[in-house]
Structure formats: structure tokens, C-alpha cells
Amino acid sequence: MMSMIGRRLAVGVFVIWGVTTLMFVLIRVAPGDPATTLLGPDATPEQIEALTERLGLSGNIVEQYLAYLRQLATLDFGDSFRTGQPAIALVSSRLPETLQLTLGATVIAAAVGLTLSLLAARRPDGAIDRVVSTISILFQGMPTFWVGIMLILIFALVLRVTPSSGAGTPAHLILPAITLALPFTAIIARISRATLTEAMREPYVQTARAKGLSRGEALRNHAFRNAMGPVVTIVGLQVGALVGGAVVVENVFAWPGLGTLIVDSVASRDYTVVQAAVFVIALFVLALNLVADIVNALLDPRIRVEANA
Amino acid sequence: MTDKLALSVRDLVVSTDADAPVRILDGVSLDVRSGRTTALIGESGSGKSILGSAVMGLLPDTMSAQGEIVFDDRQVLGIPERQRRALRGRWVAMIFQDPLAALNPSQRIGRQVGELLRRGGLRGKALEEGVVRLLARVGVPRPEERAHAFPHQLSGGLRQRAVIAMALSGGPRLLIADEPTTALDVTVQKRILDLLAEMQRDDGIAILFISHDLRVVSHIADDLVVLYAGRVAESGPARSVLSKPLHPYTRALARSVPSVSAASAVSDPIPGTAASPAARPSGCAFHPRCPLAREICRRETPQPREVVPGRVSACHFAEEFLDD
Ligand SMILES: Nc1ncnc2c1ncn2[C@@H]1O[C@H](COP(=O)(O)OP(=O)(O)OP(=O)(O)O)[C@@H](O)[C@H]1O
Ligand code: SF4
Ligand SMILES: [Mg+2]
Numbered sequence: 001m002m003s004m005i006g007r008r009l010a011v012g013v014f015v016i017w018g019v020t021t022l023m024f025v026l027i028r029v030a031p032g033d034p035a036t037t038l039l040g041p042d043a044t045p046e047q048i049e050a051l052t053e054r055l056g057l058s059g060n061i062v063e064q065y066l067a068y069l070r071q072l073a074t075l076d077f078g079d080s081f082r083t084g085q086p087a088i089a090l091v092s093s094r095l096p097e098t099l100q101l102t103l104g105a106t107v108i109a110a111a112v113g114l115t116l117s118l119l120a121a122r123r124p125d126g127a128i129d130r131v132v133s134t135i136s137i138l139f140q141g142m143p144t145f146w147v148g149i150m151l152i153l154i155f156a157l158v159l160r161v162t163p164s165s166g167a168g169t170p171a172h173l174i175l176p177a178i179t180l181a182l183p184f185t186a187i188i189a190r191i192s193r194a195t196l197t198e199a200m201r202e203p204y205v206q207t208a209r210a211k212g213l214s215r216g217e218a219l220r221n222h223a224f225r226n227a228m229g230p231v232v233t234i235v236g237l238q239v240g241a242l243v244g245g246a247v248v249v250e251n252v253f254a255w256p257g258l259g260t261l262i263v264d265s266v267a268s269r270d271y272t273v274v275q276a277a278v279f280v281i282a283l284f285v286l287a288l289n290l291v292a293d294i295v296n297a298l299l300d301p302r303i304r305v306e307a308n309a
Numbered sequence: 310m311t312d313k314l315a316l317s318v319r320d321l322v323v324s325t326d327a328d329a330p331v332r333i334l335d336g337v338s339l340d341v342r343s344g345r346t347t348a349l350i351g352e353s354g355s356g357k358s359i360l361g362s363a364v365m366g367l368l369p370d371t372m373s374a375q376g377e378i379v380f381d382d383r384q385v386l387g388i389p390e391r392q393r394r395a396l397r398g399r400w401v402a403m404i405f406q407d408p409l410a411a412l413n414p415s416q417r418i419g420r421q422v423g424e425l426l427r428r429g430g431l432r433g434k435a436l437e438e439g440v441v442r443l444l445a446r447v448g449v450p451r452p453e454e455r456a457h458a459f460p461h462q463l464s465g466g467l468r469q470r471a472v473i474a475m476a477l478s479g480g481p482r483l484l485i486a487d488e489p490t491t492a493l494d495v496t497v498q499k500r501i502l503d504l505l506a507e508m509q510r511d512d513g514i515a516i517l518f519i520s521h522d523l524r525v526v527s528h529i530a531d532d533l534v535v536l537y538a539g540r541v542a543e544s545g546p547a548r549s550v551l552s553k554p555l556h557p558y559t560r561a562l563a564r565s566v567p568s569v570s571a572a573s574a575v576s577d578p579i580p581g582t583a584a585s586p587a588a589r590p591s592g593c594a595f596h597p598r599c600p601l602a603r604e605i606c607r608r609e610t611p612q613p614r615e616v617v618p619g620r621v622s623a624c625h626f627a628e629e630f631l632d633d
Contacts, residue, residue, distance in 0.1 A: 123370070203410040209367055211425050211475070212398035221424075222413050301415055301459040 008293065012286040019282040020275060024068060027271055028061055034081050034269040055081055057271075068275070077276035082268055087276040091258065095280060097167055098257035102239075102246055104177035105184060110235070112181070113188025118224070120189070121196035122215050132189060139186035144245050148179040148252035165254040176253040180245050187238055192231045199223035229296050236292025240285045312342035315483045315515030316364065316401075319377035321386075323356070323363055323539075326371050333359050333372065333586045337541055338613070339534045341483065344513040348526040348547065350562070351536030352583035357519045360536075361485045364517070365403055366393040381482065398425050402481035406488040408468035412460035418444075418471050419456030425478040443474040447504060466497040470504065477508060487519040502529055523566045527551055535559050538594040539586035541613050545620040555622035555630050558595045593625065601626065 035051040036043065052058050056067060056078075071078060077087040120132040155175060156164030163172050199205065200215075200223050208218040250259030258277050265273040316339075323334040334356045341347040349357050362368045364378055366385065378386040380400055385393060405411040413421055423431070423440040431439055437456070444452035447470040460468055469489065476484060486505065490498035506529060509516055520526050526533065530547035535558065543556035554560040561579040581598040584590055590597050596606040605625055613623040617631065624630075 203405055203407065204413040206367065207403075207405065207411045207421075207472070207475070208413070208424075210365055210397055210403040211479070212394050212396075212428070213424075214394060222416070225415050226413065299415065302461050 004293065005290065008290050015286060016279065016282045020279050023275060023278040024065060027274055032269055034271060037269045038081060078272035080273050081270045087272040090261065090273055091276045091280050094256060094258050094261045097255060098246055098259065100173060101176055101180060101250065101255060101257055102242055104173050105180035105242065108177055108181040109184035109188055113185040114192055116189040117192035117196055118219060120193045121200060122219060124197045132193065136186040136189045139182040142182065144179060144183065144248045145252050147182055148249055151175045151179055167256055176249050176255050180242065180249045183245065184238060184242055188231060188235060191234050192227065195227035195230050196223055199227040225299060229299050232292050232296045232299065236289045239288040243281055243285055312345060314340050315343045315381055316341040316517065317379040321363060321374060321376035321378065323359055323368065323372055323374045326373060331587045332539060334539045339541065339544060341515040341517050343515050344509060345531040346509065346516040346518050346529055347532040347534060348518045348520060348530035349534050349536060350520055350523060350526055352521060354583055354585050355536040356539040356586060357536060358487055361403065361487050361519055364485060365397060365401060398479040400481060401483040401485065402476035402479060403485040403487065404472050404476045404489050407492045408465060408472045409460060411472050412468060414460055417456065418458050418460065418463065422471055422475045422478060443478055444471065447474045465493050466500065469493060469501050473504065481514060483515045483517065485517045490525065523562055535562065538584040538589050540594060541623060542595065543622045549620065555616050555620055555627045556624045557599045557601050
């Protein structure tokens with residue numbers, strides 16, 4: 001298992017390098033520049049040139065990139081163009097909110113998705129299975145921003161049972177977490193239903209039934225654990241999509257996390273903050289992928305033994 | 310023939326629920342006596358495993374059964390699933406062909422062998438001891454240690470012993486063994502068969518032994534039922550059936566295995582391919598492959614009948630084989 005973790009870490013370093021480099025280039029290629037944006041329409045060319053110089057953006061992109069890499073090597077992300085605070089400090093102040101949101105969504109998606117799949121897999125192609133698969137298609141097909149707006153309309157404005165936006169109390173988390181969880185719930189329900197149904201056809205499930213276990217007991221006590229490996233893998237791979245969804249959801253609900261920070265920083269061409277935020281998100285996604293792999297290995301004693309050897 | 314019947318199957322029909330239903334089993338009758346072994350034999354696809362599933366009450370969702378399945382005077386076909394479930398593991402148990410597949414890969418052996426004990430209320434030390442006793446009884450060496458192993462850490466023979474321990478854990482009166490030795494090495498096969506015979510002697514369990522291997526069957530069966538395309542071709546006491554088959558299919562089967570039929574030293578495979586229940590030939594299902602087939606065989610389905618006491622054959626001309 002240790003060698004697996006080592007391999008993953010090496011790959012992870014490359015992925016983070018690739019992702020941050022891409023971001024570095026894209027944000028500079030996009031139209032608009034920080035000095036003009038910061039100074040506003042009345043600034044003179046001299047003022048703009050001076051600010052560009054001060055922000056370290058006067059050289060060509062290769063020079064800038066080399067300077068950026070030198071800084072990155074010491075984990076220095078530079079200061080925010082807008083506020084002058086260290087970019088990483090801004091990012092870390094927003095990170096807990098995003099963690100809360102993605103964690104909340106993951107818990108909801110896992111609980112609801114797995115429950116739905118257990119109900120469905122008891123009788124594949126039965127009535128419950130069909131209802132669950134319809135729900136999954138709906139959940140997965142609805143655009144996130146639209147779901148967010150509908151939930152705000154229904155629960156915050158009409159029923160007035162939840163706040164419509166912002167953060168602060170647990171109640172604030174409910175709508176954004178549900179919005180973010182829906183497509184993820186559908187994915188978990190679908191994959192888990194498929195692997196559970198397959199596991200239910202395995203001879204060891206017949207053995208369990210031959211011992212007098214009911215369909216549901218065989219499903220929970222024997223099929224479930226063996227069916228979870230692929231589910232955990234897919235969930236790990238979907239974490240990237242989840243974080244992507246979080247950016248949208250945070251902006252719909254004015255949730256003060258990394259997503260809103262990134263959108264604001266892109267709009268104001270605050271390059272350093274965007275770079276720091278993307279770096280942290282990439283790190284977060286990779287860490288969760290690694291966790292998924294470890295959980296997967298722990299689930300299957302056959303892998304566990306091989307990996308120990 | 311006076312032994313008590315543990316299992317009696319009468320006119321069992323198992324059909325698929327599809328738009329064009331197929332009778333996988335078409336009127337099968339057989340008995341298994343307490344403390345005795347009835348072997349169910351037939352080519353691949355003849356419906357042996359489906360019969361086992363029907364007796365367990367674990368047919369695929371897409372199939373339904375009619376007829377009689379009687380456990381010890383109690384008709385169990387059609388009783389509520391809850392009552393049927395209570396019989397599984399405790400009245401009737403089953404062991405399967407591939408012990409690796411039959412064991413849950415992510416659960417320790419002890420937990421699986423002890424599952425019925427646990428459901429019966431045993432916990433902690435008593436449960437552990439019960440598991441160790443079961444494993445020791447089926448000849449698993451160092452049972453305390455083996456109870457903590459995962460299935461992939463044991464050899465094929467030990468795995469099948471664990472599966473047998475699991476099947477015995479509920480103290481069943483009837484054991485259905487579906488090709489329990491097919492997946493094992495020849496040397497291990499013999500030991501597993503001996504173990505089953507020993508358990509049977511000790512506990513008086515009735516065994517329905519499913520196999521396509523006449524050689525194995527000739528060693529262990531008291532009674533023999535020969536299945537062809539979902540119908541009984543012939544049945545009766547094993548020794549008598551094998552020495553004087555009353556059905557051309559049984560004869561051909563016996564001749565296809567050199568050591569069973571004394572008449573020939575070489576194997577003589579049956580011509581043609583086994584008929585499947587889905588495409589069962591008209592009349593006698595065996596007629597396209599039968600060297601003795603006549604006109605009537607294509608038109609009329611021969612009904613199984615007692616040709617001489619204890620000997621049932623479903624061939625129009627069974628009587629003619631009596632004086633061969
Ligand atoms: N789940 C199923 N759904 C539909 N048909 C099935 C199913 N299982 C088996 N059958 C069909 O039922 C017939 C009998 O199958 P069965 O498994 O009982 O054969 P068998 O005698 O046990 O063969 P083998 O020696 O290969 O194990 C076959 O024609 C098979 O195609
Ligand atoms: S009934 Fe006819 S075809 Fe069938 S086994 Fe007898 S002789 Fe052969
Ligand atoms: Mg079979």
C-alpha cells in the first residue's frame with residue numbers, strides 16, 4: 001500500500017504542476033489586464049505602466065512564469081493585486097466554507113444515493129428500481145444553477161423555511177449542499193445499483209440465501225461491501241466534478257467559499273489569488289482521490305494483502 | 310426402499326415467465342431417502358441446477374414452479390416465502406460447485422461459517438467455539454487459525470470443507486450438493502466425497518447429489534435419476550440402473566464412461582448434442598440421438614413408468630431392454 005501511495009503522490013505533483021501552469025497561461029491570454037481593471041477607465045497610460053511594473057507583469061510571459069515557479073517552490077503565491085494581502089491567506093480564509101459545502105454534499109449524496117441503490121437492487125427492474133432510475137436521470141440532468149434558483153424560490157421565498165443565501169448558520173448550508181449533492185447522488189445511486197445488482201448474482205449471495213437470509217439481508221450483509229469498491233473509485237474520480245459544481249453553487253447562493261473567490265478574482269484579474277486558489281483546489285481533489293484509493297484497498301482483503309506484501 | 314423420504318418431488322414443472330414460456334423442467338419426479346444419496350445426473354443444460362434451486366426455493370425471478378416439493382410430508386412449494394426461508398439452512402442446505410465463488414471474498418471464514426449460529430443466538434466465546442467445532446468436524450486442520458482467514462488464503466479443498474461446515478451449521482436433514490467436487494483436483498475430490506459420506510453416516514442426512522460425472526456418481530449414489538432435457542429419462546437404484554439401464558440414453562451415458570460399463574474399455578461418446586429444454590424435440594426428446602428410435606418416438610412423448618418394481622423408464626420400448 002505504501003508504494004501505491006508513493007506512486008500517487010508522484011503523479012499528484014505532476015498533475016498540480018500541469019493544472020496551475022494551464023491556469024497561469026489561460027488567465028494571461030484572456031482579454032483584459034489587471035492594471036487597467038484596478039485603476040479604472042480614467043487612468044493614464046503612465047499610471048497603468050507603473051502599476052504593471054509593480055505587479056510584476058511587465059516582462060514577457062516566459063519571464064513571468066519563471067518568476068512564478070521560483071516563488072511557488074517556496075510556496076509563496078504572492079500578494080493579492082486587489083487587497084495587498086498574501087493570496088494564500090485569502091484562499092485559506094475561504095477554504096473552510098468550501099470544505100463544509102463539499103463535505104455536506106458528499107454526505108447527503110452518499111446517504112441518499114446508497115439508500116436508493118439498496119432499495120433498487122433488491123428487485124432489479126422492479127417498480128422501486130424504475131422509480132429510482134427515473135429519479136437518478138432527473139437529478140443528473142437538471143442544471144445546477146437552475147436547481148439552486150428553484151430551491152431558493154421554493155424553500156426560501158415561498159415556504160420561508162431556509163435562508164436564501166449567504167453563510168453563518170447550519171441552516172444556510174442546507175440548500176447549497178442539496179443543490180451540489182443532487183447530480184452526485186444520481187451518480188452514486190446509478191453506479192451502486194449496477195454493482196449491487198451484479199453482486200447479487202454472485203454465487204456467494206446464493207450461499208447466503210441458502211443459509212436462510214432474506215434478499216435484503218443478503219444484499220446488506222454480503223453484496224454491499226463487495227459492491228462498494230467501484231463506487232468508491234467513481235466517487236473519488238467525481239470529486240473534481242463536485243468541486244467544479246461547488247464553484248457554480250457558491251455563486252448562486254453567495255456562499256463565501258473558494259468558488260466565489262475565484263469568480264471575483266477572475267473578474268478583477270487578481271492573478272495571484274486565482275493561481276493560489278486553483279493550486280489549493282487541485283491539491284484538495286488529489287488528496288480526496290488518494291483517500292478513495294486507500295478506502296478501496298481497505299474494502300477488499302485481497303488487495304489489502306497484496307498491497308501489504 | 311422402506312427408508313423415510315426426506316424429499317419427494319412430484320411432477321415438478323419449472324417454466325420461464327417469458328412471452329414464450331419454456332418448460333425448463335417438464336414433470337420431474339424424484340425421491341431422496343433419509344441417510345441415503347440420490348444422484349441427479351444429466352448433460353449440461355439438462356436442468357439439474359434448476360431442480361436444486363427449485364427445491365431450495367431460490368429459483369431466478371424469471372421462473373416459476375408447479376407440482377409438489379415435499380419435505381418430510383410437508384408440501385413446501387407455494388408456502389409463503391417467510392416460512393420457506395425458515396427451512397433454508399436449517400432443514401435443507403446447499404453446497405455449490407466452486408467453493409471460491411461460493412464464499413464471500415471480503416468476509417473471514419469463521420464469520421461465514423458461524424452466520425447461522427449467530428442468527429440462532431450464539432455470541433462471543435460460544436459462537437467462536439461453535440465455529441471451531443464445525444471446522445474441526447469437517448477436517449480443517451488448525452481450525453482456530455483458519456477461522457480468521459479470508460477465502461482466498463485457503464486451498465480449494467479447505468474452502469470446500471468450509472463450505473460444507475457452513476452447510477452443516479444449521480443441522481439440515483437434506484443436503485443438495487451441486488457438483489461439489491467438479492472444481493477440485495482429483496485427489497481432493499475423493500477426500501471431499503469421503504467427508505460427505507462420513508457426515509451422512511453420522512447425521513443421517515439425505516443427500517441430493519447433482520453431477521454430470523457418472524464415475525463419481527457410481528461410487529456414492531444409492532439411487533440414480535437420469536435427466537434429459539428437463540425430463541426424467543430413467544430412475545431407480547443406482548447399482549441396478551448402471552448394470553442394466555432401461556433407457557437408451559442411460560446406456561449411452563454409461564458407455565461414454567469406460568470404467569462404468571464393463572462391456573467396453575474405451576469411451577464411446579454419445580453422438581449429436583444434448584437437447585436443451587428451450588428447443589426440446591417432439592415426442593421423446595432423445596429421439597434425434599437415439600440409435601433405437603422408431604416412428605412413434607417422434608410423435609408420442611413416452612411417460613415415465615415403473616417397468617419393474619423400483620425401476621422407472623421413459624422409453625417406449627423399455628421392456629425390451631429387460632432381457633438384454
Ligand atoms: N437464470 C436463468 N434464466 C433463464 N434460463 C436459465 C437460467 N439458468 C439456467 N437456465 C436454463 O435452464 C436450463 C437448465 O439449466 P441448469 O443450470 O439447470 O443446467 P445444468 O443441468 O445444471 O447444467 P450444468 O451441468 O452445465 O450445470 C438450461 O437450458 C439453461 O439455459
Ligand atoms: S422412446 Fe424412442 S427415442 Fe426415446 S429413448 Fe426410447 S427408443 Fe429412443
Ligand atoms: Mg448446473
